[in-house]
Amino acid sequence: MNYVLDFTPVLDGLPDLLAGCLGTLLLALGGMAIAIVIGISGVVLRDSRHKPIRWAVKGFVELIRNTPFLVQIYFIYFALPLAGLRLDPTPTAILALGINGGAYAIEIIRGGAQSISRGQVEAGLALGLHKGLVFRLIVLKPALRAVFPSLTSQFILLTLTTSVASAISAYELTSVAQRIESESFRSFEVFGVITLLYLGISWLMMSFFSTISTRYFSYPVK
Structure with a gap:
């Protein structure tokens, strides 16, 4: 059986794919x-005296x-409404991604914070700096x-994980692709194109982070 490629449905749905x-x-x-807010807050609380x-x-x-992230997003979307907290698919996806990424960010940032010598912290305190300022300038920035x-x-990885949000019908690339594929049955063409689109998104995010690192940390991300 010979499969004939037909990208017409993809081209017709390109505006939706870009959206x-x-x-x-x-x-x-x-x-x-x-995730950043949770990560930094978690590092502070992880070293609490309590x-x-x-x-x-x-x-x-x-x-x-x-x-699994899928279980986490299902819990927020389907289980929390039973406790009175009901969110639309997009806010649910953002919250779930933030919570998931925050747990990993805590451990990553904490590893950087532990690399800062105690002597540097004590020196900052000896100079009369407030503890919050010591954490921000002497611990947090070098750790980041x-x-x-x-x-x-x-x-x-979190960016690519957004595809799981299609499971609750959040509006993102995979959910749009699934709709186009279900209407056209051109699986190879549709998912082949969104593979390239995800590569483009990853490159865009990498460029974004490279700009941040060059501007604030003085070295490029490679």
């Missing part, structure tokens, strides 16, 4: 913003890192510089 790319970027950037807080952060990290490549890789 899906924007939806993917929206989910990714929203999730990353939440054991229950430290245990809560450790439990959160272990729970998220050892359960040290782990930025690892954090970038994790966020690129």
Whole structure:
């Protein structure tokens, strides 16, 4: 049986696919913003003097890192409404991506923070700097510089993970592709093209992170 390629449905649906790319970027950037907040907050709380807080952060990290993302997004979308919290697909996807990425960001940033010598922290305190300023300038910025490549890789992976959001009908590239494929039955053409589109999105995100690293950390991401 000879398969004849026909990209007509893909070309007809190209505006929708490009809009899906924007939806993917929206989910990714929203999730990353939440992940950074969770990551930095988790590093601070992980070193809390109070054991229950430290245990809560450790439990959160272990729970998220050892359960599938699909289960996490299903829980937020289908289970939380039973507790009175109901979100639309797009906010659900952003929240789930942020929580998932945040658990990994905690461990990545914490690894960088632990590389900062205690002497540097004590020197900052000896100069009369506030603890918050010491953390931001002496601990956090050098830590982010040290782990930025690892954090970038994790966020690129988070960007690709947005495709799972199609399971709850969030508007992103994979959900658009599935609709076009179900209407045209041109699986090879549709998913071949979105593979290239995901490569383009990954390259765009890498360029974005490279710009950030060059501007704020003085070295490019490769």
